[in-house]
Amino acid sequence: MAINIKVNGAMRSVPAEPDTPLLYVLRNDLGLNGAKFGCGLAQCGACTVLVDGKPVRSCVTPIDTLGQSEITTVEGLGTLENPHPLQVAFMTEQAAQCGYCIAGMIMAAKALLDRNPQPSAAEVRQGLAENLCRCGTHNRIVRAVLRAAQNGGRI
Amino acid sequence: MNAISRRDFAAGLGGITLAFTVAPWLAVAQQPTMLPARLPGSLDNNRLLDAWIRIGTDGNAIVCTGKVELGQGIVTALAQIAAEELDLPLDRVQMISGDTERTPNEGVTAGSQSIENSGIALRLAGAQVRAVLVELAAKRFGADAATLSVTDGVVAAPDGRKLSYAELAAAADLHRVATAQEQPKPASAHRIVGKPIARRDIPAKVMGGVAFVQDLRLPGMLHGRVVRPPGYGAKLEGFDLARIKAVRNGTLVGWIAEREMLQSRIARPAGDRAKPEAFDQARLKAMLPGVVALVCDGSFLGVIAEREEQAIKASLALAESARWVAGPPLPDEEHIYDHLLALPTEDKVVNEKQAALPDGVKVIEATYRKPYMAHAALGPSCAVAQLSDGKMTVWTHSQGVFPLRGNLAMALKMPAENIRCIHAEGAGCYGHNAADDVALDAALLARAAAARPVRVQWMRADEFLWEPFGPAMVMKARAALSPDGHIADWNYDVWSNTHSTRPSEPGGVNLLASWYLAEPQRPAPPRMQPQPNGGGDRNAVPLYDFPRQRITNHLISEMPLRVSALRTLGAYANVFAMESFMDELALLANADPVAFRLAHLKDARARAVIEAVAKKANWKPGARGDGGKGRGIGFAKYKNLATYVAVIADVEIDRTSGRIAVPRVYAAVDAGQIINPDGLENQIEGGIVQSMSWTLKEEVKFDSNEISSRDWATYPILTMPEVPSVEIELIDRPDERSLGAGEAAQGPAAAAIANAFAAATGKRLRDLPLTPARVKAALQG
Numbered sequence: 001m002a003i004n005i006k007v008n009g010a011m012r013s014v015p016a017e018p019d020t021p022l023l024y025v026l027r028n029d030l031g032l033n034g035a036k037f038g039c040g041l042a043q044c045g046a047c048t049v050l051v052d053g054k055p056v057r058s059c060v061t062p063i064d065t066l067g068q069s070e071i072t073t074v075e076g077l078g079t080l081e082n083p084h085p086l087q088v089a090f091m092t093e094q095a096a097q098c099g100y101c102i103a104g105m106i107m108a109a110k111a112l113l114d115r116n117p118q119p120s121a122a123e124v125r126q127g128l129a130e131n132l133c134r135c136g137t138h139n140r141i142v143r144a145v146l147r148a149a150q151n152g153g154r155i
Numbered sequence: 156m157n158a159i160s161r162r163d164f165a166a167g168l169g170g171i172t173l174a175f176t177v178a179p180w181l182a183v184a185q186q187p188t189m190l191p192a193r194l195p196g197s198l199d200n201n202r203l204l205d206a207w208i209r210i211g212t213d214g215n216a217i218v219c220t221g222k223v224e225l226g227q228g229i230v231t232a233l234a235q236i237a238a239e240e241l242d243l244p245l246d247r248v249q250m251i252s253g254d255t256e257r258t259p260n261e262g263v264t265a266g267s268q269s270i271e272n273s274g275i276a277l278r279l280a281g282a283q284v285r286a287v288l289v290e291l292a293a294k295r296f297g298a299d300a301a302t303l304s305v306t307d308g309v310v311a312a313p314d315g316r317k318l319s320y321a322e323l324a325a326a327a328d329l330h331r332v333a334t335a336q337e338q339p340k341p342a343s344a345h346r347i348v349g350k351p352i353a354r355r356d357i358p359a360k361v362m363g364g365v366a367f368v369q370d371l372r373l374p375g376m377l378h379g380r381v382v383r384p385p386g387y388g389a390k391l392e393g394f395d396l397a398r399i400k401a402v403r404n405g406t407l408v409g410w411i412a413e414r415e416m417l418q419s420r421i422a423r424p425a426g427d428r429a430k431p432e433a434f435d436q437a438r439l440k441a442m443l444p445g446v447v448a449l450v451c452d453g454s455f456l457g458v459i460a461e462r463e464e465q466a467i468k469a470s471l472a473l474a475e476s477a478r479w480v481a482g483p484p485l486p487d488e489e490h491i492y493d494h495l496l497a498l499p500t501e502d503k504v505v506n507e508k509q510a511a512l513p514d515g516v517k518v519i520e521a522t523y524r525k526p527y528m529a530h531a532a533l534g535p536s537c538a539v540a541q542l543s544d545g546k547m548t549v550w551t552h553s554q555g556v557f558p559l560r561g562n563l564a565m566a567l568k569m570p571a572e573n574i575r576c577i578h579a580e581g582a583g584c585y586g587h588n589a590a591d592d593v594a595l596d597a598a599l600l601a602r603a604a605a606a607r608p609v610r611v612q613w614m615r616a617d618e619f620l621w622e623p624f625g626p627a628m629v630m631k632a633r634a635a636l637s638p639d640g641h642i643a644d645w646n647y648d649v650w651s652n653t654h655s656t657r658p659s660e661p662g663g664v665n666l667l668a669s670w671y672l673a674e675p676q677r678p679a680p681p682r683m684q685p686q687p688n689g690g691g692d693r694n695a696v697p698l699y700d701f702p703r704q705r706i707t708n709h710l711i712s713e714m715p716l717r718v719s720a721l722r723t724l725g726a727y728a729n730v731f732a733m734e735s736f737m738d739e740l741a742l743l744a745n746a747d748p749v750a751f752r753l754a755h756l757k758d759a760r761a762r763a764v765i766e767a768v769a770k771k772a773n774w775k776p777g778a779r780g781d782g783g784k785g786r787g788i789g790f791a792k793y794k795n796l797a798t799y800v801a802v803i804a805d806v807e808i809d810r811t812s813g814r815i816a817v818p819r820v821y822a823a824v825d826a827g828q829i830i831n832p833d834g835l836e837n838q839i840e841g842g843i844v845q846s847m848s849w850t851l852k853e854e855v856k857f858d859s860n861e862i863s864s865r866d867w868a869t870y871p872i873l874t875m876p877e878v879p880s881v882e883i884e885l886i887d888r889p890d891e892r893s894l895g896a897g898e899a900a901q902g903p904a905a906a907a908i909a910n911a912f913a914a915a916t917g918k919r920l921r922d923l924p925l926t927p928a929r930v931k932a933a934l935q936g
Binding site: 137 | 225226227228351353354356357358360361362363364365366367369370372378406407408411412415416462463464531532533534535580581582583585612614615833837838840841842843844845848866867868872873874875876878880881
């Protein structure tokens with residue numbers, strides 16, 4: 001069985017059952033590493049991607065619910081050669097320890113900045129409240145998002 | 156730099172480029188040596204120079220370390236050290252870490268010892284390699300080596316002649332004994348060490364590159380899952396195959412949620428149901444779409460499938476149908492401390508000082524408690540294994556690839572030389588979590604995969620239910636205060652299980668699945684870890700100068716819950732207890748907590764961090780809280796031999812909800828010579844924030860049937876809006892030895908919060924975590 005989904009601007013056909021969570025298709029069929037398995041329960045945010053601009057937990061999103069929606073992963077934001085302002089800001093602020101949560105943080109932050117291009121620090125904290133970080137890198141992550149906002153994170 | 160490090164990383168993971176096939180340092184014994192009996196750091200056990208550093212014909216360095224990246228930035232810091240001594244730009248230093256066939260054996264990456272042990276080894280090896288190259292150039296120039304200089308890998312003579320490392324490399328014999336005789340650079344000459352260099356691993360992590368073992372995707376790779384028993388020691392008795400048909404049509408997302416979040420089904424005694432059916436590979440395979448093979452070995456049950464979601468579905472179906480005989484019940488959480496204190500102990504007085512007690516002392520005592528806590532890695536543990544031509548290769552985020560290989564050899568009954576363990580990063584582990592366990596799971600499944608690689612990642616509930624927790628602890632302190640307000644006597648007893656059941660422990664196999672095989676392995680017996688590092692008694696010996704003291708460690712050998720090393724081992728709880736008790740004594744002495752500490756402390760560097768943090772926080776001596784707000788201090792020198800940290804925390808208490816908020820934290824840190832100030836600050840701040848999560852929220856919940864902390868809802872951690880602002884002052888001491896810092900802040904941060912609560916409310920909380928229920932009970936009491 002094959003299902004078509006639109007990821008980072010391209011239509012992709014994946015040989016997966018309709019109830020397969022998007023996360024496994026992104027990682028294993030499309031080779032996109034950004035979204036991570038953290039809990040499978042929509043509790044931690046490590047698997048966050050954008051679906052039509054909204055942050056979605058890919059671990060609990062069956063692929064047959066996506067229709068023609070535009071799915072964006074961290075790989076769709078930018079590349080090493082041409083990084084997105086959020087990716088630049090996370091590197092500049094060295095906003096990672098283990099980094100397992102970071103791609104999910106960046107996608108949640110992207111959705112936040114698209115909604116609110118100039119958030120306060122408190123708004124960033126609130127906006128990322130559902131994304132867990134275990135290493136204690138939170139303040140650097142907030143600084144990175146604020147830096148990206150200053151540099152036009154809404155792209 | 157990024158392009159190189161990413162490519163090399165991928166090559167290290169996927170390709171096999173052996174520089175030498177046997178551990179080359181073993182050859183050292185055959186070489187005539189006039190070496191000192193002991194070499195610094197990890198050089199001592201790995202005495203061949205090219206085991207550490209090789210220079211390629213491109214003039215670039217390949218630097219090998221047995222220490223591994225855990226998100227603490229160690230590989231970048233070690234690259235800085237090597238590049239500095241080699242006089243090479245950082246981007247010409249390639250790092251290889253944690254590979255049983257390519258790197259030195261440096262045991263386990265733990266205890267904040269990597270900078271101290273691997274760092275010093277690379278510093279001395281780098282200085283020697285540079286000297287070898289300079290000597291070679293001197294011969295070619297016909298010049299005195301002392302007159303030559305090196306810039307960016309080019310040796311220059313005073314007359315302007317130049318030879319690059321690339322030109323010298325082929326003739327440079329680095330296959331020689333490391334001597335540690337070459338003097339490393341003085342701090343004043345450092346250009347790379349001491350700088351806030353950007354970490355090498357971060358670009359891939361923000362771009363979605365191959366950054367983690369979870370991201371490995373080898374050709375032909377299969378996906379495995381293990382069906383764990385319903386509790387410790389349960390035995391697989393068979394299957395109700397009819398249940399597989401009944402459940403396999405569920406929607407996967409809902410099914411995962413049900414299995415992960417609902418309480419597990421405890422095996423009922425056999426007899427109330429039909430006799431279970433035996434394991435039947437062919438029938439099960441026919442019922443489970445995508446399944447390539449099943450492995451049932453005693454009570455170890457696993458499945459391999461072409462696709463990951465098929466492996467998950469199959470494991471859920473098997474979990475529904477597997478029938479287990481329950482293991483022994485757990486103790487009741489409500490009485491866990493009484494239960495632990497009633498168990499047999501091995502007791503040892505680890506430190507004692509005698510002096511006469513003055514007349515007229517006031518004596519107080521207090522008992523503090525710390526619950527079981529989970530490492531709770533954000534990403535469940537993962538490994539990839541492949542058995543090909545009789546050789547098992549395991550990609551693992553273990554903290555110790557060599558000890559893991561040793562345990563795998565015993566569990567798999569294979570010679571260690573036929574097993575290769577290669578480190579690849581996982582989510583932050585904060586100690587001994589399930590990284591090693593999942594490596595054995597993957598290896599056991601790989602034996603049934605016909606030479607194809609098998610990737611296994613644990614599910615979220617597996618990670619909570621089966622990881623070894625940080626042990627529950629009880630600390631009892633009793634002290635006498637002399638009439639002049641000084642501590643005249645200090646008695647301290649700590650009760651704990653062992654803090655290491657790592658694969659590095661001798662006398663058994665410390666890998667979960669091995670205990671459930673048809674021919675089970677036995678875990679290594681717990682043993683007391685000696686001071687000064689200690690285990691449960693880590694940091695139990697005060698750094699303060701008391702005239703009379705007695706510190707006793709009580710090792711509880713029976714382990715009702717699986718336990719092992721969690722970041723800081725016993726230091727977090729001991730510093731929490733001792734620094735809380737210091738404040739209780741300061742109160743009794745009617746003294747300011749900062750002044751009281753300084754009055755008992757001669758160590759100049761200890762005094763300096765306390766004074767620095769007091770200044771940074773604008774500490775007002777004698778200030779009291781107002782019932783809702785307060786501030787407190789905590790201090791420790793980690794292990795009494797590593798980094799000094801003093802922390803001041805401000806707290807605000809919501810007396811209605813009982814919630815403690817921590818808006819601000821200040822810290823002062825002395826880690827000796829700083830290798831990378833940004834990395835150090837990141838580690839200290841991370842330690843403070845993680846400690847705050849432990850201190851305010853974390854405890855593993857269980858009852859006699861089962862562990863009930865199984866996801867982030869039942870084991871909540873600190874969230875983004877709750878994180879305080881953190882201001883850190885780093886005190887650089889370029890002429891002092893670099894000290895490990897990754898575990899230095901947790902104890903002081905916990906004590907600072909508890910002391911701030913006491914300062915605010917006049918009530919003392921001695922049981923961790925400082926939950927709203929405990930706060931409300933204290934405020935009403």
